[in-house]
Structure formats: C-alpha cells, structure tokens
Amino acid sequence: MTITHIIESGGGSADFVLYLVKYLPQHHHHIIYGERAFVRINEVKQTYTNVTFYQWKNVQREIGLLKDIKATISLLGLIKKIECDAIHLHSSKAGFLGRFVCFFLGKKNVIYTPNGLPFIRKDISPLKVKVFLFLERAANWLCGRVVSCSKSEAEEQIKKGIKSTYINNGTEIFDYTSKKEFDKKGKFTIATTGRATIQKNPFLFTEIAKYFENDPNYQFLWIGGGELEYVLTSKNIKISGWVDKSIVMEQLSQADLYISTASWEGLPFAVLEAMNLNKPLLLTNCVGNCDLVINDYNGFIFNTAGEAIEKIVFLNNKRELLKEYAKNSHSLMEKDFSVESMAKQYGNEYGKLIN
Numbered sequence: 362m363t364i365t366h367i368i369e370s371g372g373g374s375a376d377f378v379l380y381l382v383k384y385l386p387q388h389h390h391h392i393i394y395g396e397r398a399f400v401r402i403n404e405v406k407q408t409y410t411n412v413t414f415y416q417w418k419n420v421q422r423e424i425g426l427l428k429d430i431k432a433t434i435s436l437l438g439l440i441k442k443i444e445c446d447a448i449h450l451h452s453s454k455a456g457f458l459g460r461f462v463c464f465f466l467g468k469k470n471v472i473y474t475p476n477g478l479p480f481i482r483k484d485i486s487p488l489k490v491k492v493f494l495f496l497e498r499a500a501n502w503l504c505g506r507v508v509s510c511s512k513s514e515a516e517e518q519i520k521k522g523i524k525s526t527y528i529n530n531g532t533e534i535f536d537y538t539s540k541k542e543f544d545k546k547g548k549f550t551i552a553t554t555g556r557a558t559i560q561k562n563p564f565l566f567t568e569i570a571k572y573f574e575n576d577p578n579y580q581f582l583w584i585g586g587g588e589l590e591y592v593l594t595s596k597n598i599k600i601s602g603w604v605d606k607s608i609v610m611e612q613l614s615q616a617d618l619y620i621s622t623a624s625w626e627g628l629p630f631a632v633l634e635a636m637n638l639n640k641p642l643l644l645t646n647c648v649g650n651c652d653l654v655i656n657d658y659n660g661f662i663f664n665t666a667g668e669a670i671e672k673i674v675f676l677n678n679k680r681e682l683l684k685e686y687a688k689n690s691h692s693l694m695e696k697d698f699s700v701e702s703m704a705k706q707y708g709n710e711y712g713k714l715i716n
Contacts, residue, residue, distance in 0.1 A: 366390060418435045449471075480494040528703055572666075573597060646662045
C-alpha cells in the first residue's frame, strides 16, 4: 500500500508523520511537506528507505490569499503526479487545501488529522475563530474522514457539527525511564518542554513561578527556547535553550513534576514523553491535555494559576504520592498512548479507504 502524507507544519505533527513511516514499514510513504515541517530533511531521508519527499512550495500557516492560491496550485500538481492508495492530511492548512484539491481531482480516499484545531486558538480574534470554523466545516463537506488525535479534539469538533472519530497520538517507550528519587527534603523541580510561544503560555508559567520566587525549595525549568523566552523573568526559572533530544530527556528525567501551561493542544507528544519518563503531571484544562491526566491518579488538571500553585505546594508536602503518580503516568501511557497501537489503527484506517 502507498500512502501520501501532506503536512505544512512542523513540531508534533512532523513527529507524528515520522512515527507512521517508522511503524508502518510495510507501506511506502510519499510526504508532501511545507518548508518548516522537517528541519533536518537530509537526515530523515537517510534514516527511512520507505519514504519519498516532495517539497510543497508557497504554503504558510496563516491565511494569505495570494500565497494560498499559489500553494493550492503547487499541491494540485504534486497530488496529480503521485499514485497512491490513501491520502493523509496533517494540520489545518494541509487539511483545508488538501481536501479542496482532492475534491477537485475526484479523490475520496482521504483522512484528515488536525493535531490542533485552528478554531480553538486563543491568540486570534473572535472573527478569525469564526473564519477558521467556517473553513473547517466547508472542507468537511468536500471529502475525506476526520480522524482526530485525541478524544477531546474529536468531541470539540462534534460540538461544532463536524463528524469525527479519533485515534490517540502515541509515543515510543524509551530504552530508559526516569530513576528520579523523590527526596523528602530536596529542592522541588517543576519542568516543562517546548517552544516558548503563545500556545504554550509562558506568561502563565512565569506567574506560577513568581509565587515561589523567594523560596529556595522550588526550582522551575523551561526546557527549550523560542520567541517569548523574554517573558520567563522569574529568577527561579532556568531556561535551557535549544538542546539535543538526549539532553532534553536527561534534564526532564531529573524533574519532580511536569507542568504544561498550554492554552490549547491536539494531544501533546511532549507530555507523552514526560509520562514515559515516569513524571507526575500538572496540566492546564484544555483540549489534548485533559486526555492525559486522571485527577489524583497521575497528577492534576488546573484552570488558574492559583489552582496550580495550590497543587504544587500540596505535592511538595506529600512527596510520597509522587512515586505513585509517576508509576501511574507510565502505566497510562503504555495502556492508551503507545506508538505501536497508534500506527496499527491508522494502518487499519488506510485499509478501510481501499476497501
């Protein structure tokens, strides 16, 4: 079977595509990618022999009429020349333009996975939210099936009248897991990983950290970098900057608690990786995050900075719970969020399109 993946964005969506390539090696994968989707494209080409890459010119994340027309024409030419059994669209821009082109070409063997819905973004105006919702609904009328990356992402679409099923994002079980000792008196370290952007809400992260700024028993760690690094001003925050994945995992393994202050998600791979490293979780109550925490089982969901602060103090004073939450995080990840299960389910979905 041959599958064509169309992806504009990078980050978790790119990881998602490469997991499908890696764990469905019996199939050949054509990847039509935007310029920002795969930073180390040559390395990826050398790693996987069952994949062919095609650059998608002129595509960009935001709406821009002239650029989008050029991107549509470019995509039309690429899809016309690629013979495949199934087409998988990843992210909202690829989802809209891809379904438009597939409808025009009469192709019905299409799956769309948003991996982050555009109409739940918190960094855009109400008018733009309505535009994104209209475009999602319009594209859904054209062709293809929506397969969301989490239960909450599917439910959010169903609320808006868009039919959706879901397959949970999954991650690999690493060769090692955290051996962090939850000391009763040691410094309490709260960590997050990712790009410092509006979506990840470093403003909220800083607000929480500032509450503990003059308490030497608490340490906050932002593993990553980004355009909003300057927001992370509390003196108890350490910023790693961009480091290799192995260093990310090593630094994260030393944390007592993983926190996500994200305003919206699809189903975040960063949190899955933290679960794999036996991390208790403290996550904002947003789409994607809410699928990964069972309150008082592997951590807590929070709605405000005050709630997060209250839970951090509680866990610091009840460190015996951390070992239990850590074990439960890993068990939940293995049970519901394994990459093998994710790839197998998508393989079945591709087969359904052919049959």
